[in-house]
Amino acid sequence: MGAGVGPELSRVRWIQAWRRLVTARWRVARFTRHGNRPAAAAMLALNVVLGLLPAVFIVATSVLIGRVPAAVRDGLDSAAWDSLVTAFAVAGAALLTMQALSPVEQALFSVVRQSVDATMRDRLMERTLAASGMAAMEDQRVLDALARATSDLDKEDEGPGAGAAASIAVVRNWTALLSMATLAGVAAGWWAGAGVALVAGALRWRQRRQMRVAEAAFTAAARDLRGWEYFRDLSTGAAVAKETRVFGLTSWLADRTSAFYAAYTVPLQRIYEDTQRREAFAALASGIAILGTVAAVVGAQAAAGALSLTAFALFLQAAAAAIPLGDFWGRPDIGSQSGLRHHRAITDLDNALASHRAPAATEPTTALAPDAPSRSLDLVGLRFRYPGSEELVLDGLDLTLQAGRTTAIVGVNGAGKTTLVKLLGRLYEPTAGRIEVDGVDVSTVDIAAWRRHLSVVFQDFLRYELSVRENIAAGFPKAPVDDAVVAQVAHEAGVLDALRERGLGLDTPLARVYTGGTDLSGGQWQRIAIARSLYALHHGARVLVLDEPTSALDVRAEAQFFDRFVDLTRGATTVLISHRFSSVRRADDIVVLDRGRVRERGSHGALMAAGGEYARLFGLQAARFRAGLDAEGAPRPTEEDR
Numbered sequence: 336m337g338a339g340v341g342p343e344l345s346r347v348r349w350i351q352a353w354r355r356l357v358t359a360r361w362r363v364a365r366f367t368r369h370g371n372r373p374a375a376a377a378m379l380a381l382n383v384v385l386g387l388l389p390a391v392f393i394v395a396t397s398v399l400i401g402r403v404p405a406a407v408r409d410g411l412d413s414a415a416w417d418s419l420v421t422a423f424a425v426a427g428a429a430l431l432t433m434q435a436l437s438p439v440e441q442a443l444f445s446v447v448r449q450s451v452d453a454t455m456r457d458r459l460m461e462r463t464l465a466a467s468g469m470a471a472m473e474d475q476r477v478l479d480a481l482a483r484a485t486s487d488l489d490k491e492d493e494g495p496g497a498g499a500a501a502s503i504a505v506v507r508n509w510t511a512l513l514s515m516a517t518l519a520g521v522a523a524g525w526w527a528g529a530g531v532a533l534v535a536g537a538l539r540w541r542q543r544r545q546m547r548v549a550e551a552a553f554t555a556a557a558r559d560l561r562g563w564e565y566f567r568d569l570s571t572g573a574a575v576a577k578e579t580r581v582f583g584l585t586s587w588l589a590d591r592t593s594a595f596y597a598a599y600t601v602p603l604q605r606i607y608e609d610t611q612r613r614e615a616f617a618a619l620a621s622g623i624a625i626l627g628t629v630a631a632v633v634g635a636q637a638a639a640g641a642l643s644l645t646a647f648a649l650f651l652q653a654a655a656a657a658i659p660l661g662d663f664w665g666r667p668d669i670g671s672q673s674g675l676r677h678h679r680a681i682t683d684l685d686n687a688l689a690s691h692r693a694p695a696a697t698e699p700t701t702a703l704a705p706d707a708p709s710r711s712l713d714l715v716g717l718r719f720r721y722p723g724s725e726e727l728v729l730d731g732l733d734l735t736l737q738a739g740r741t742t743a744i745v746g747v748n749g750a751g752k753t754t755l756v757k758l759l760g761r762l763y764e765p766t767a768g769r770i771e772v773d774g775v776d777v778s779t780v781d782i783a784a785w786r787r788h789l790s791v792v793f794q795d796f797l798r799y800e801l802s803v804r805e806n807i808a809a810g811f812p813k814a815p816v817d818d819a820v821v822a823q824v825a826h827e828a829g830v831l832d833a834l835r836e837r838g839l840g841l842d843t844p845l846a847r848v849y850t851g852g853t854d855l856s857g858g859q860w861q862r863i864a865i866a867r868s869l870y871a872l873h874h875g876a877r878v879l880v881l882d883e884p885t886s887a888l889d890v891r892a893e894a895q896f897f898d899r900f901v902d903l904t905r906g907a908t909t910v911l912i913s914h915r916f917s918s919v920r921r922a923d924d925i926v927v928l929d930r931g932r933v934r935e936r937g938s939h940g941a942l943m944a945a946g947g948e949y950a951r952l953f954g955l956q957a958a959r960f961r962a963g964l965d966a967e968g969a970p971r972p973t974e975e976d977r
C-alpha cells in the first residue's frame with residue numbers, strides 16, 4: 336500500500352502546484368478588470384497580431400528564398416519573379432507593421448499599468464484604513480505584507496499594474512514561440528517542430544525557475560531590504576539632518592546603510608550566479624544537443640533533396656527565431672514576476688488583517704444621544720495589555736469622569752496615561768472591563784459614531800504639510816471648512832496672533848518646501864493641534880482628551896491657555912493629561928495613576944491636604960520652578976528657544 340501512496344501523493348502535489356501557479360497568474364491577469372478595460376482589450380488584440388507577424392515575415396522570406404532559383408532562371412517578366420516580389424512586399428509589410436505597432440503596444444502597456452495601479456493603491460488604502468484599531472498596524476505580519484504590497488506601486492515595470500499588463504504582453508511571446516514551433520513542424524515534420532518547442536520550452540522553464548528562486552531569496556531578505564530602505568531614507572531625509580550632523584552620525588549612517596544593502600543583495604547575487612552557472616549551462620548544453628540533432632537530420636534531408644529550399648529556409652528561420660524566445664523576456668517577465676509577488680503580498684495582507692477584524696456584531700449597535708455623555712464616562716474594571724505583551728498596563732482601573740467637567744490625570748512615565756487615551760479612542764479594545772458612556776458600553780456603539788463624540792490632542796499629533804487652515808479643519812474633515820470657526824479657534828489657541836506677528840495667515844503652508852511656506856516652533860505647532868481639537872468641539876465632539884497639550888508652551892503661554900481653559904472647553908467632558916502640576920491644579924478632579932490603577936483622587940486642595948503622592952510631586956515641582964528649573968530639572972526654556 337505504501338508503495339502506491341508515494342506516486343499518488345506526488346501527483347496530487349503536482350496538480351496542486353500547477354493549480355496554484357495557474358490560479359495566481361489568472362488572478363494577476365484579472366487585475367486588468369480594475370483598470371482601463373478598453374486599453375487592455377486593445378493591447379491583447381495587438382499582442383496577438385505582434386506575435387503572429389514574425390511568422391508572417393519568416394514565411395514570406397522563406398518563400399522569397401525558395402523563388403530565387405526560378406526567378407533567376409526565368410527572368411524579370413516571369414511568374415516566379417512576380418511571386419518573389421510579392422513575397423518581398425509581404426515580408427517588408429510585416430516588418431514595417433511590427434515597427435509601427437510596437438510603440439502603440441508600449442503606450443497601451445503604460446495606460447493599463449497606471450490605471451490598474453491607481454485602483455490597487457485605493458484598495459490598499461481601504462484595506463488598511465478599514466482596520467479600526469492600532470493593533471493591526473503594530474502587527475509584524477501586517478506591516479511586512481503591507482510593505483511588500485506597496486513597495487512596487489507606480490514603478491514603471493513592477494507592481495500590480497505592470498503585472499496585469501505583462502499578463503497580456505506575454506501573449507505576444509507565447510504566440511510567436513508556438514507559431515515558430517508550428518512553422519518548423521510544417522517545414523520539416525512534427526518531430527522537428529517538437530524538438531524546437533522542447534528546447535525553447537526548456538530554456539523558458541529554466542528562466543522562470545531562476546526568477547522564482549531569486550524571488551524566494553528576495554522575500555527572505557525583506558527585513559534587510561526594509562533596513563536598507565530605512566537607513567537610506569534616513570541618511571538623505573531633511574528631517575534628520577540636524578541630529579545626524581550634530582552627533583556626527585554621517586559615517587555611522589553610511590556604514591549601516593551599506594551593511595543592510597550588502598545583507599540583502601549578496602545572497603541574491605550568489606543565488607543568481609549559482610543557478611546561472613549550473614542550470615544555464617545544463618539547459619544550454621541539452622538545448623544544443625537536441626537542436627543540433629534536429630538540424631543535422633533536417634540538413635541531411637535537404638541535401639538529399641527531400642526538402643524544398645523554401646521548407647529548409649522556413650525550418651532554419653523558425654528554429655533560429657524560437658530559441659531566443661526561450662530566454663529572458665524583459666518587461667513581460669519582470670512585470671509578471673512582480674505581479675505574482677504583489678498578489679502574494681495582498682493575500683498575506685488579507686490573511687493578517689482578517690485576524691484583527693472585529694467579529695461581526697450579533698446585536699444591533701446602540702445609538703448614542705448627540706450630547707452624550709450627559710451624565711458620566713465610566714471606566715469599569717478596565718484591564719489592558721498590548722497585543723503580544725505580558726505586561727498589564729491597566730490593571731482593573733475604575734474611574735468615573737463626570738460629564739462636562741475636567742478630570743486631570745497625572746502619573747509617572749509609563750503609568751498608562753496615554754494607553755488610557757488610546758482605549759478611549761478605541762484604538763485598542765480592553766483586555767477586560769469596559770468603558771461606559773451614560774451607562775452604555777461603548778463597545779456596542781458604532782465605532783465611527785463614537786469617534787465623532789471625541790476630540791483628541793495626541794502627544795505625537797500630526798503635523799500636516801498643508802495650510803494652517805487645513806491643519807485646523809482636519810479636526811472635522813466631514814464638513815466643508817468653516818472659515819469663521821477656523822479663525823476663532825486659531826485665535827483661542829493663540830496661533831493666529833503668533834502667525835500675524837510674522838506676517839503670515841491661515842493660508843500659509845506649513846512646510847518650507849512650498850512657496851511662501853514656513854515651519855513653526857514646537858509650541859506653535861502645539862497650538863495648531865489645540866486649535867484642531869477645539870474645531871472638532873465646535874462640530875459636535877463632546878469628549879475632549881488632551882495628552883500633554885502644552886508641554887512645548889512657555890510658562891506665560893501655558894498660563895494664558897489654562898486661564899481660558901474652562902471657557903474654551905465649553906462644558907465638554909475633558910480629560911487632561913499632564914506632567915505639569917501647575918496646569919492640572921485647576922481641574923475639577925485630579926487622578927494620580929500608578930501602574931494602571933487609581934492611587935489618589937480629589938481636587939487639588941483635597942489632595943494637597945491629604946499629603947500623599949500628589950502633594951509630594953507637586954511640592955517637588957514647585958520647588959524646582961522656584962529655582963528656575965523645569966519638571967525634569969533642566970533650566971526652563973521659553974517657547975521662542977524651541
Ligand SMILES: Nc1ncnc2c1ncn2[C@@H]1O[C@H](COP(=O)(O)OP(=O)(O)OP(=O)(O)O)[C@@H](O)[C@H]1O
Pocket residue numbers: 473721724728746747748749750751752753754755
Ligand atoms: N504599542 C505598545 N506596545 C507595547 N507596549 C507599549 C506600547 N505603548 C506603550 N507601551 C507600554 O505601556 C506602558 C504604559 O505606556 P503609556 O504610554 O501609556 O505611559 P504614559 O503614562 O503615557 O507615559 P508617559 O508619561 O511617558 O507618556 C509602558 O510600559 C510602555 O512601555
